[in-house]
Amino acid sequence: MGFTYTINVPATSANIGPGFDVMGLSLSLYLTVTAIITEAPSSPGATNIAIQYEGANSSGLSLDPRANLITRTALYVLKCNGYNDFPQPTTVLVNNRIPLGRGLGSSGAAVVAGVLLANAVGNLGLTQHRMLDYCLMIEHHPDNVAAALVGGFVASYLIEVDRSKGDVPESEADERKLRERKAVERDASIALPPDNIGSFLRLGCSPMIKAITIIPQFELATSKARAALPGTYKTQDVIFNLQRLAVLTTALGRETPDPWLIYRAMEDKVHQPYRMHLIPGLPEILATFNPDNTPGLLGICLSGAGPTILALAVDNFDEIAAKIRSVFDRQPNGGIATEYKVLDIVTEGSTCVKTES
């Protein structure tokens, strides 16, 4: 007799234009991790994990449990809670539908899956807020992980902390803190997440809105897209984004979305202008399509760090996708191949279901 845990984590689109490192939308495209646990005795010194992977761009991914982002995250969370390895031999089957390095939150989803996996196999009983703390120790911006964890249209912020020092909980009032304190006593190198380092709020999003994602067939590492950003900003550019972000938080939740209000509210001067050179076609796409010449369109932006384009729309989804794809098709040297998906904005976040096998 053993157990199976099935973990589902949605893809996410971060920023939504002006909400750099703040906003995220969870989308109907999933990373599924199935953990099959047998009750055989554990082998000391081994991680107790065997990974199998199928899905998006599998060639570059490591199946070494200490290197793979999902299991590396799970091992970190377990270590903070007193386990050196997985408690029982576990086969981890990964089925990943989220394209890697395209701006659809594949790394955030892997981190969330790893935290949920540790919570399940270690029977840790972590709250959603504590799980977010752990996610934020790995992925340092909250937009993707908060939306992936809780689902929907999510705003989040971080409390600034020095993650390298970690935190020893002050109170031994609850079981979780006691367990973490013991783990730190055994291994002082553990960087335990401080409590409540991230906060989130779910915002309204009209069910009429769908997310059209146009996905170029090249990867853009988030680290490279972040390295393109300046160290300082002009005051008027920051104000430009704050004005739009404030409107966007409410505009998407209106029952009948106002296309031009949303279109203008999805403009950005903080990250997209600096990433234009990394995504051929982006300047033309942002300058060309609007609710007047593209019926059904609400707004258009870079999804996360790119290169995927996110178009929010209420109608004519395939036609809108075709127009945007044609810009990529026309790029020099034979164009840039793309695929597209019309996705729902899902209100349910990550789930973990246990079954006996």
Ligand SMILES: Nc1ncnc2c1ncn2[C@@H]1O[C@H](COP(=O)(O)OP(=O)(O)OP(=O)(O)O)[C@@H](O)[C@H]1O
């Ligand atoms: N399912 C997965 N299993 C293991 N590693 C993964 C998985 N998904 C993503 N990764 C790791 O994350 C990397 C991609 O992360 P990156 O932050 O560059 O892009 P992204 O998360 O897809 O985009 P964005 O953060 O802009 O939404 C991959 O190259 C891989 O190392």
Ligand SMILES: N[C@@H](CCO)C(=O)O
């Ligand atoms: N806010 C992040 C999202 C990508 O993970 C960025 O744009 O760099």
